[in-house]
Amino acid sequence: MNSYRTVTLACNNDVIRTCKVVIRSGKTGSICHISRGVASLLTRAHASVPRREEPPPVSDSDKRPNLRAIDLARKIRQEKQKGHATGGGSDAAVLNPSVPVSQLQKRVIELRQFTQQLQNVHPNVLAKHLHRGLILPHPELAVVNKPYGVSVQDGSSNKNNISDVLPILAKMMDGIRAGSQLHVCLGLDKEATGTLLLARTEEALDHVQNLHKNHQVERKYWVVAVGVPVPSEGVIDIPVIERKVTGAQPHFKMGLSPVYRVSDGGEGVTKVRANRQAQGAVTQYRVLDSSNGCSLVELQPITGVKHQLRVHMAYALGSPILGDHKYSHWTKLAPQKLPDGVLRRLGLEQSKARYLPLHLHARQLTLPEFKGQSDITVSCPLPKYFTSTLRRLQIPIPDE
Structure with a gap:
C-alpha cells in the first residue's frame, strides 16, 4: 500500500517548496519516487552547495606505462615475428x-x-x-x-x-x-x-x-x-x-x-x-x-x-x-x-x-x-x- 508524506525542501536554510512524496513499501526497504519537478529542484539546490574538489578522472592513456624507443622497437619486432610464424611466412x-x-x-x-x-x-x-x-x-x-x-x-x-x-x-x-x-x-x-x-x-x-x-x-x-x-x-x-x-x-x-x-x-x-x-x-x-x-x-x-x-x-x-x-x-x-x-x-x-x-x-x-x-x-x-x-x-x- 502506498503512503504519502509531505517533505519540505530547503537550500541554504531557506525554505523553497513543500512537495508531496510517494513512498512505496518493498520487501527489502522503502524506495522513494520523486516527481520530475522535485528532481530538478534538488539538482539546482545541490549544485549551489559548495562541493569538495575531486581529482580529475584518469584516462586510459595516462594508465599506460611510459615506453622507451627501444621498448617500442622490440615490441614491433616481436609482433612481426609472430606474424611470420602464423601468417604463412617461412x-x-x-x-x-x-x-x-x-x-x-x-x-x-x-x-x-x-x-x-x-x-x-x-x-x-x-x-x-x-x-x-x-x-x-x-x-x-x-x-x-x-x-x-x-x-x-x-x-x-x-x-x-x-x-x-x-x-x-x-x-x-x-x-x-x-x-x-x-x-x-x-x-x-x-x-x-x-x-x-x-x-x-x-x-x-x-x-x-x-x-x-x-x-x-x-x-x-x-x-x-x-x-x-x-x-x-x-x-x-x-x-x-x-x-x-x-x-x-x-x-x-x-x-x-x-x-x-x-x-x-x-x-x-x-x-x-x-x-x-x-x-x-x-x-x-x-x-x-x-x-x-x-x-x-x-x-x-x-x-x-x-x-x-x-x-x-x-x-x-x-x-x-x-x-x-x-x-x-x-x-x-x-x-x-x-x-x-x-x-x-x-x-x-x-x-x-x-x-x-x-x-x-x-x-x-x-x-x-x-x-x-x-x-x-x-x-x-x-x-x-x-x-x-x-x-x-x-x-x-x-x-x-
Whole structure:
C-alpha cells in the first residue's frame, strides 16, 4: 500500500517548496519516487552547495606505462615475428618455443636469420663485418672471409652485395686517405664461403686476372659430399653447358656436355661432336675423409666455369654437395633428397632438408711470386655450420 508524506525542501536554510512524496513499501526497504519537478529542484539546490574538489578522472592513456624507443622497437619486432610464424611466412625464420626442434635446425634457422640481416642491413654494417673478416693485409691485395648468402656482385635493388660496399671497406682499411679503392679479383657464388680476393689497385687487378687466365692461381675448396666419390682422387675433364630443363617448372641449369659416350654394346666409348656452346671444365678432386655415407672432399678447379664444381660433383661423380638443392635433381626444382642414415646423423627430417645451406667453402688461395715476392698462400677457417655438420657426421677435420 502506498503512503504519502509531505517533505519540505530547503537550500541554504531557506525554505523553497513543500512537495508531496510517494513512498512505496518493498520487501527489502522503502524506495522513494520523486516527481520530475522535485528532481530538478534538488539538482539546482545541490549544485549551489559548495562541493569538495575531486581529482580529475584518469584516462586510459595516462594508465599506460611510459615506453622507451627501444621498448617500442622490440615490441614491433616481436609482433612481426609472430606474424611470420602464423601468417604463412617461412617457418625457419622464427623459433617457436612450443615446437621442439633439433640443434641442427636451430643452427640453420640462426644462419638464415644472420644471412637475411647481412642482406638487408645498412651497407656500413656489412662493411664492418667484412673488415672483421680481413685475412691478408697487403699493400696491393686483400683477402676477406666471405659470409654465407651474400652476393659478390649484381645484387638486387633491395639486397646488399659486396661490390657496393667496397668503397666503405676501403676507407675502413686506409682511413680517410684519398684514392682508396678495392676491386673484386676472383668471385664466389652467393652460397659459397671463404677466401675472397680483392685488389687495392687496378694494376694488381690486371696482374691477378692474367694469372688466373693462365691457370696460375691455385684455389682449393672443401665440400661435404653426399656419398663417397670413387676413385678417391682423380681429374674430371668434362665440358659444361647451360641447358633448359622442361617440365612443370621450366628452368635453366648448367649440365655436362661430354665428348664421349658409351657405345651401344657397352664395350667401349664413342667420340661425339662437341657442342659449340659448351665450355671446357677441368676439376681435380681428392677425398680427405669419409664417414656415415658422406665425405669431405677437396676440389681444385683448373678452369673457372659457372657452377663447375657443383655440376662435376653431382653429375660426374654422383656425389652432390650437401645443401645443393639445385643440382641434386636434374628434371625438377626440389629440396635435396638425403639418405635416411644421413638424416638421422644430422638430426633432421626430410621435410626440413631444404634449410640445409650449401657446404661449399673456399679453403685456400695461392698466388705465385706476386710482383717479385714469394708465393702468397692464404687459408680461411671453416664456418660454424660447416664444422658442426662434420662433427655430426663424425668426419674429422684435417690438420692443415
